[in-house]
Amino acid sequence: MAAARGAALVALPFLVAVGLTLLSVPWPGARQCVLRPFTAGAARLTELERRRLARFLDIEVTSDYGGHQALRYLAARTAVGLLGGLVLLAGLAGIAYGTFLLWGWLLGYAFHDLVSVVTSGVGGLFLLFLAVQGVLGVVGLEARLARDVLGPETQDALRHRIEELAASRAGVVEAVHDERRRIERDLHDGVQQRLVALGMLLGRARRSQDQAKARALLAQAHEESRQALDELREVAWRVYPTALDEAGLRIALETVAERSAIPVRLDYGLTAEPVTAVRTAAYFVVAEALTNALKHSGAARVDVALTAVAPGTLTVRVTDDGTGGADPAGGGLLGLARRVAALDGRLSVVSPPGGPTTVTAELPAPSPGGVPCG
Structure with missing residues (x-):
């Protein structure tokens, strides 16, 4: 508060100088030239004010403003500063009167009218x-x-x-194309190869004249069909897990943790189920971060934490103890960033060489009856 009053006292003579200069220069064109050093000075004073607001009052304001905006701000800010000075003086007067009975007694004043003293204190x-x-x-x-x-x-x-929405839409379209290519690759390299092998085994069993060999081929074909079914379920789970809708986000994440090849500690700090779009994004942030940790980090443990750090904001944090060096522009993390940005969220990746790697997503979390921001 005192810093704000001091800033107002500094800005007041500056604004007086600006006013006198404008009054002495009646020509509009000349005024623009004369005002240039004042606008530069106003920008510097306003920058100090912006830093004060951020440091002491936790008020973040963009630094992308012009000199004329800074002049208008200083003019209005000086009035607010003087008002704050009056409030401060009122507070000091209140302290003085409110504690008069105490400090008057300490200084040895004789209280002839105790009722008036008590009334003044109240x-x-x-x-x-x-x-x-x-x-x-x-x-x-x-x-x-x-x-x-x-x-x-x-x-x-x-x-x-509009620019943000256009970029977000383009990112979502690209993320959808990446997801389609990944699904096609998984089906081609996994399930399709299993089905081809299954067809070949069944064909050989049909043509075989040796009953023992035919039974062995059928047993091998049965094993191939089981593995193909498992891989198909895995692909379907990665596309969209039914547990997310049927049992909720917590159960879906617990299932991911149980299926992980490395130990996962889940700290689920949400008291309410997020809306569909938010819980889907949160699920895929965790799933993709775990996949990256398994494939690239050499981690021995992963910690997953979901918290509601502020009203309307859900934070998902995935930390592994791997070697670090994760690339935020990589395919998986870039797709996650686009998915999160589509909800007006933010994704950050901190992965110094040697680790650890922390993937943090901040998602808007409206009540189930509302809609995501944007």
Whole structure:
């Protein structure tokens, strides 16, 4: 609060100088030239304000603003700063009156009218309460002012949103094509080869005149059919597990952990079942991260944690103790990033050489009756 008041006192003479300069230069064209050093100075002062808001009040504001925006912000911010100064003085007065009975007694004052002293103390405490509420209000006003004045214009925000949606849509289309190619590859290299071998074994059994050999071929064909069925179920599970709809996200993730070739510790911290799109994305983040850990990291253990870190946000974190060096632009992780971005979420991959590797997805998590953001 004191830093904000100091910033207002610094900005006040600066704004007075800007006003006097504008009054002394009546020509619009000349004003633009004269204002250039002032807009540069306003941008520097506003940058200090932006850092103060981020450090002390946890208010994040983009740095993509112009000099004229900075001037408008400083003008409005000075008024808010002076208001905050009045609130601070009211708080100090409330403390003084509210504690007068205590510090007056310590200093040896003679209280001739104790009723008036007590009444003043109660009034001071009430004034202090109002000042605290005023501080909270000024902080909220600072946040709104910074976002409204320094934030992008409405048209710029809409244009940026359209670009994001276009990129997200293109990414989803590409992710769908990648998934189709992966399914085709799995069927061709796995199930199709099993079925070809099964057909050949059955053909040899039919042509064989040796009953013992025919029975052996049929037994081998039966084994091939069993393995083909297992591989087909595996492909279907990777496409979309029925347990996700029938039993929910927790059971589906527990099944993934049980099927994993390396130990997986699941920490499921959600109290409510996410909506379909969110739980599907969360499931595939875990499944793909486990697959990458198994294939590339040489990990001996994987930790999976699902938490609701804030209202409306679900965080999925997968950490392995492998060798690290995962490439976020790789096929699997890139597909995950596109899937998460389609829900207005974020995917981050931290994988230094030597490990560990941490894949974190932040997903919007509306209530089951709502819809995902975007």
